[in-house]
Amino acid sequence: MPSRDSSTEAAFARSLRAWYAEHGRKDLPWQVRPTAYGVWVSEIMLQQTQVATVIPYYERFMARFPGVEELAAAPLDEVLGLWSGLGYYARARHLHQAAQQVMHKYGGRLPETLDGLQGLPGIGRSTAGAILSLAWARPHPILDGNVKRVLSRCFLVSGRPGTAGVERRLWGLAEALLPIHGAGVHNQALMDLGARVCTRHRPRCGDCPVEGICAARRHGLQDRYPQPRGRGPGPERFTCFLLLMVEGRLLLQRRPPAGLWGGLWVPPECATEAQVPGRCRELGVAPGGIEILPERLHTFSHFRLRYRPVLVRGTACPGAVRDDDCRWHPLGSPLPGGVPAPVARLLCQLQAHHPRSIP
């Protein structure tokens, strides 16, 4: 015997479906003739990233890697290159690794079970549910940021998001509201409602299909749900980026495969400006002119990085420093792989300031 009026769930799903049929977005790139692979790629890109930002990345990615096979066969550097600027690069590493697992454990076809999908790197319960419901119309719920916001408001789920009790209750609601038929459309509609009507600020309750069901609306508490996370700016770190130029080439090094900016290419670093000359000699370059550039700030979710670019013109030829993780990159030529956004900006400005300085 249900503790809550069992017709509430049915009314919610029915109203949501009718709203989506008339007002919902159905023409996003991954919604037109959806495939499991396309849904997968889009879901990974959309983790912690807004739709408008993802679209051009998705188009480029799908053009270069039309299927699991092409993705699995590609070098990681190329995958990271197409991911540059999106952030959370572990998503790209996991996606690439998972594609290789799909090739040789599942014959190139995505598994069609929750456990099979969740066994792949980068796929958690929500992404697995999205693939199952959106690509194959299987009755599995999802729980992303949009859905959490909608459900928190509609059913006044208190407590900080991310805590065990809140997550359990939200998953329970997502599951209870899921209709037997049309789970994919239902999930799509729930996300679209959260993205375009039940927004974080100033929700458009007058346009909401479940306005009559929503407890936050009834009590005027839309602004207090969901409860804010309470993140601070976090600590601050400092580094110098050594922009080492020798004959029109810039030295780049590949970062370790995991961790911050894992697998991406960045200039050499040192802790203080005073260490620049010594660092140059370590790298086999006799420093000529050293130009200290203004400090900049890059904000991460959990800390802030102050960094100072230091432009060094080398007069000596670069030594035989050419292992796999170290390249002299001719400015203007294709990058060896992925590059974090601040480094991409530095390269762009460097190229603009020293146009075609190649001998």
Next chain:
DNA sequence: AAGTCGGGGGC
């Protein structure tokens, strides 16, 4: 349960 992992959009 808490910390790690990017970058951009919106206000």
Next chain:
DNA sequence: GCCCCAGACTT
């Protein structure tokens, strides 16, 4: 400035 976004992973 601040907060959050079609989360998942590690410790």
